[in-house]
Amino acid sequence: MSSYGPLTLYIPEPAVRPGGVPDFSNITIPRAGSVDRPPVDIDPRAIRDLAFSIIRVLNREGESVGPWAGSLTEAELLEGLRHMMTLRAFDVRMQMAQRQGKTSFYMQHLGEEAVACAFRRALSTGDMNFPTYRQAGLLIAGGYSLVDMACQIYSNAHDPLKGRQLPVFYSSKEHGFFSISGNLATQYIQAVGWAMASAIKNDTRIAVGWIGDGATAESDFHAALVFASTYRAPVVLNIVNNQWAISTFQGIARGGSGTFAARGLGFGIPALRVDGNDYLAVHAVAKWACERARRNLGPTLIEHVTYRVGAHSTSDDPAGYRPKAESDAWPLGDPVIRLKNHLIQRGAWSEERHKQAEAEILDTVIAAQKEAERFGTLHSQQKPSARDMFEGVFAEMPPHLRRQRQQAGV
Amino acid sequence: MARRTMIEAIRDAMDVMMSRDDDVVVFGEDVGYFGGVFRASQGLQAKYGKSRCFDTPISELGIVGAAVGMAAYGLKPCVEIQFADYMYPAYDQIVSEAARLRYRSGGQFTCPLVVRMPTGGGIFGGQTHSQSPEALFTHVCGIKTVVPSNPSDAKGLLIAAIEDPDPVIFLEPKRLYNGPFDGHHDRPVTPWSKHELGEVADGHYQVPLGRAAIRREGRTVTILAYGTMVHVAESAVTESGVDAEIIDLRTLLPLDLETIEASVKKTGRCVIVHEATLTSGFGAELCALVQARCFYHLEAPIARVAGWDTPYPHAQEWDYFPGPERIGRALLETLEP
Numbered sequence: 001m002s003s004y005g006p007l008t009l010y011i012p013e014p015a016v017r018p019g020g021v022p023d024f025s026n027i028t029i030p031r032a033g034s035v036d037r038p039p040v041d042i043d044p045r046a047i048r049d050l051a052f053s054i055i056r057v058l059n060r061e062g063e064s065v066g067p068w069a070g071s072l073t074e075a076e077l078l079e080g081l082r083h084m085m086t087l088r089a090f091d092v093r094m095q096m097a098q099r100q101g102k103t104s105f106y107m108q109h110l111g112e113e114a115v116a117c118a119f120r121r122a123l124s125t126g127d128m129n130f131p132t133y134r135q136a137g138l139l140i141a142g143g144y145s146l147v148d149m150a151c152q153i154y155s156n157a158h159d160p161l162k163g164r165q166l167p168v169f170y171s172s173k174e175h176g177f178f179s180i181s182g183n184l185a186t187q188y189i190q191a192v193g194w195a196m197a198s199a200i201k202n203d204t205r206i207a208v209g210w211i212g213d214g215a216t217a218e219s220d221f222h223a224a225l226v227f228a229s230t231y232r233a234p235v236v237l238n239i240v241n242n243q244w245a246i247s248t249f250q251g252i253a254r255g256g257s258g259t260f261a262a263r264g265l266g267f268g269i270p271a272l273r274v275d276g277n278d279y280l281a282v283h284a285v286a287k288w289a290c291e292r293a294r295r296n297l298g299p300t301l302i303e304h305v306t307y308r309v310g311a312h313s314t315s316d317d318p319a320g321y322r323p324k325a326e327s328d329a330w331p332l333g334d335p336v337i338r339l340k341n342h343l344i345q346r347g348a349w350s351e352e353r354h355k356q357a358e359a360e361i362l363d364t365v366i367a368a369q370k371e372a373e374r375f376g377t378l379h380s381q382q383k384p385s386a387r388d389m390f391e392g393v394f395a396e397m398p399p400h401l402r403r404q405r406q407q408a409g410v
Numbered sequence: 411m412a413r414r415t416m417i418e419a420i421r422d423a424m425d426v427m428m429s430r431d432d433d434v435v436v437f438g439e440d441v442g443y444f445g446g447v448f449r450a451s452q453g454l455q456a457k458y459g460k461s462r463c464f465d466t467p468i469s470e471l472g473i474v475g476a477a478v479g480m481a482a483y484g485l486k487p488c489v490e491i492q493f494a495d496y497m498y499p500a501y502d503q504i505v506s507e508a509a510r511l512r513y514r515s516g517g518q519f520t521c522p523l524v525v526r527m528p529t530g531g532g533i534f535g536g537q538t539h540s541q542s543p544e545a546l547f548t549h550v551c552g553i554k555t556v557v558p559s560n561p562s563d564a565k566g567l568l569i570a571a572i573e574d575p576d577p578v579i580f581l582e583p584k585r586l587y588n589g590p591f592d593g594h595h596d597r598p599v600t601p602w603s604k605h606e607l608g609e610v611a612d613g614h615y616q617v618p619l620g621r622a623a624i625r626r627e628g629r630t631v632t633i634l635a636y637g638t639m640v641h642v643a644e645s646a647v648t649e650s651g652v653d654a655e656i657i658d659l660r661t662l663l664p665l666d667l668e669t670i671e672a673s674v675k676k677t678g679r680c681v682i683v684h685e686a687t688l689t690s691g692f693g694a695e696l697c698a699l700v701q702a703r704c705f706y707h708l709e710a711p712i713a714r715v716a717g718w719d720t721p722y723p724h725a726q727e728w729d730y731f732p733g734p735e736r737i738g739r740a741l742l743e744t745l746e747p
Contacts, residue, residue, distance in 0.1 A: 130479070161516040171515040178482065179515035183506045189472055190507065193479025200435060200461045200485065207479070219499065223472035230467060392513045393552050395520070395575040398620065398664035 014249035018319060022329035027305075029331050032059035032275075033066020037284075040292045044270040051261035051271035054305055057280040058338050062345035068284040072121065074348050080121065080279050081339050081349070083141040084113040085358060088336060089365045090136075090146060091310075094153055097369070098167075098314045102377035103153050105167045107133050111309030111327065114279040114335035115240055117141045119208070122286035123176065126205040130178045130191035133168050134240065135210050142175045146365060150372030156382055158375035162392070163384035185211055185218035188237065192227045195235035195293070206234045206293040214245025216260055217253040225301070229267040232298035236289040237269075239301070240276065242308035247321040264301030276306030277332040279339045305332065386410040413603040414610040417587045419561035420450050420526070423568035424488060426614050428458050431486065434572060436463045438473055438490030438526075447492055448528060448587060474500035474525060478507050481523040481577075488572050494527040494581060495541045508577040509552030523577045524568070529557070530638050530685050531722050532585035532595065532731060540722035542637075542686035547579045548663045548695065554578045554619055555662040559586065559640040560607035563660060566617030574619060583637035593642035593734040595727075622666035624673070628655035631679035631744055634670060634696055636660065639683045639732070646737035654681075654741060662692055670696070671703045678709040679744045683737055688716040713740045 015023045035055045038047050057069045064070070072080070091108035098106040109116075116137030123129075129138050139149060148160055152170050155163040161171060171179035178194075181187055191209030198205050211221060216239055228235055239260045243250050254260055264271030270292070274285040282304065289300035307330040311318050343349035376382030387410040390401050397405075414422065427434045436451050442465035445452030455463040466473050470491055477487035491497045497504070504525065511521045531540030547555040556571055556578060558564035564582070571578035585591045589599045590607070602608030625640055630652060635643045636659040647654045655673050659666065674680045680700050682693040693714040700712055715732045723730055 128483075160518075161514065164516065165514050169514070171518050173515075173518040179511060179519050181506060181514075183502055186475065186503060186507050189475030189503075190479035190482065193476030194483045195479075196476060197435075197480040197483035197485045200480075201483075219471055220475060220503075223467075223469045223475060226467045226469060227472050227476050392517055394554075395512070399667065400664065 012251040014251065014322070016323055016326070018321065018323055020323055022323045022326040024329055024331050027331060030054050030056065032056040033069065035066070035068070037067035037288070040288055040295065041297055042270070044268055047270060048265055051265055051273060052259055054273050054275050055281050055285055056275040056278050057284060058278045058342055062338070062341035064280050064342060068281055071284040071287050072280065074346065076121065077279070077339065077343060078348060080117060080141070081336070081343060082357065082361065083117040083137065084279070084336050084339065085361050086365065087113050087117065087137050087140050089361050090140070090149070093365050093369050094150070095314065097153070097377070101379065102373070103155070103167050104378060105314055106153065107168050107313045108310045109134055109136060111330070111334065112240065112242055112276065112306045113137055114282050114339070115276045115304045115306060118279045118282035119238070119286040121283050122290045123208065126176065127208065128176050128178055128191070128194050128205065129208045129210065130187035130194070131180060131210045132184070132187070132212055132215070132240070133180055134212070136168065136170065139170060139172065139175055139177055142177070144172055144175045144177070146368035147371045150369050151375055154372060154375070154377045155384070156372065156376035156378070156380070157384060158372070159384060162388050184215035185220035188224040189220050189227060191237070192224045192233045192235050195233040196227070196231050199231070199234055204294065206236070206290060209235060209237045211239055212245060213239060213241040213243070213250045213260055214248060214253045216263065225264065225267045225269060228299035229269055232296070234293040234296065235299045236286070236293055237299055237301045239303045240306065241303050242306050244308050244312070244318070244322065246312045246316060259303060261301060261303035269299050269301050271301040271303070273303045273305055275332055276304030277335040277338060279335060280342070307332065411609055411611055413608045414561050415588050415602045415608070416558070416561045416564050416582070417448055417450055419565040419610045420568055420582065421452060421454070422610065423565040423572070424451065424454060425457070427488070427569060427572045428454060428462060430614065433485045434488060435480065435485055436488050436490070437466050439466055439468055439492045441465060441490050446490060448584065450490065450526070470496055470500035471503055474503040474508065477523050478503055478511065478521055481508070481521040482511065482519045486522050486572055488524040488526065491525060491527040493539050494529040494543050495538045497527055497543065501546070504547070504553065504577070504579070505550050509550050512576065513552060520575060521577045522575050524571045524580055525577070526580045526582060528584035529581040530583045530585055531727060532591060532638065534724065534727055536724040537721040542684065542717070544581055544662055545686060545690060545692045548692055552576070554664065555581065556619060556660065557581045557583065557637040557662060558660060559583070559637050559658050560590065560605070561602055561610050562607045563617050563623070565610050566615050567619065567660060569614060570616040570619050573616065578619070581637065585638045586641070590641045591638055592645040593731070594645065617660070619661045620664035620666055622660055622669040623658045624655060624669070625658045626654065626656040628653040628677065630654060630677055631681055631741055632657060632670070632673040632677045633681050633683060634659060635683040636662065637685070639685055642732070642734055643683055643737055646734040646741065649734055650738035650741050652741040652745065667699060667703070670700065674700055674704040675707045678707050680708070681713045681715065681737070681740050681744055683715045683732060685717050685732060687719045688714060689719050691716055710744045713744050715740045
């Protein structure tokens, strides 16, 4: 007979479910400008608190304040705003195209535009991102063609990936954007391997890994952190914590660790949390981490605290698992509006110019979409050939595939 | 030319490639300073430096995942999984990543990667040091699977694998590392120094992937085998007195179907031998191909001799192992009218 009572299993639950009143009071938001900016060569043990705070630059008044401010010029900020607005407009058009049956699937970025768009500005030509499916901002901010993006989504005759990949699983080596895998987290350790290769070859290029809050639970994440730590790989490892892994709230993957950034501490990797809806803060932190990698100081782990305003994908309806108005209650606001307000506050932008820019950007996006549709949409006649299905499995087609292609009659 | 063990031949292949190509890197558990638990990479770190041959954490997914990233960068990693039985944590990286990278990126990224792993039993390794998982690789599109049976081939095939533009799984029958095991565990081991295929040419040469070798010419039945079972089949033939033709497949994918087809059409009979478990083993694929290609030439049902469908046992290792006696019986049964 045990003198203890029966054991019970603990299952974490989000603060609120559908029908409840959204509540983010459990998220402590530090004042903008209140978190120190340490030198990049600091001993990681001295900045453990950065894994539990949130680095923020833009305050409620739209001013950029504190030690992390000032990493971008006004012209760069205006361009950054344009990138985020382009991504948002593109999302709207592609989401609609999916509803119209022009493609099978789409994933939008609503509310998370700042993360990839701002991060991209800290990178140089030749650096390599290993993205997940919600970092198209890297492509847009990196100057990739909207037409090629739409062609990939439509799996049409002009699709650079020849109809082989699910929509939004882009790849562009030239733009430092590694091929996306639908098996989550696999690319995280690959980013570390790519960075190790760069170091082995005494190159100057760095790698960047991307992962969502939910996928940090995969073994690949832990392997990546071990390898990055052991070999001091020139890599920046990003966690985009948008609070929801499809229907599963972040507490299920996070467990008792307090924050996702804190996972880095056990590996001796400097770990920072940043306001993912603050374009200036994301850029400043990205620049700090990239500088560490370039100076051969090793990896950095960054948790971008943000919120997935839209559904996980076109196959998902968040009404089934979270309150409808939850995104309105999100305490870090909207990244586009915050940067817009900052630029207005600086006298570099106005509501009128913003409206005008919105219209111009929408025109550009629609023009790109129409251009792409000239090459077909998913169910139109113009699609990559069945014959091409057999190409590219290997560099040289082995006999058994030649026989199968013949059998298929293509 | 020199007589070498299979381990020495494999080490020589990596040595040749590391000296010819700065992009070749070698790593894995215990691989660096110590030179691997089977000593395949012994001396390579001292010769080529720590950044080209190094130890890794015990993380097979980390080893292969990092290697995929390195290959995408442009290196040619040749990594070691300490035992094929340990590869399962890396399986996702092999199947969903390495194998598909060329295809899914429209050729923008490729994965010239070799994953070496000791395979097979016969060393009292129990269920976690004896498995033969080749069918788990041949079922995957986008990777090649190689199983050498002797030092001369092992070197040439490994060089071909490292120079191949696509990922290659290189399964090394560990029972053959030190000698051509004939299946009689109770007899003294013959060393490779006494076998003609222990003769390994110096320097660079390839044994091309996708070509089988006829180890013994014969008229009455074709034996399809690879790795350790090539030698076990040889003793079965000698002991049963059957005039069998023995084909050493060497590469399972791509498969040298022409050589197989020509032989079975000549003999009219076929016995397939592998150490891996029977059900859904690579023998099933061979059997399907042979019957489709040679149906009107077959004079008997195709037979398969394989490991039983049980985990690889420890104490009962030699009851599990498809030895010369079982193969001999299958040969005789196939010859019955």
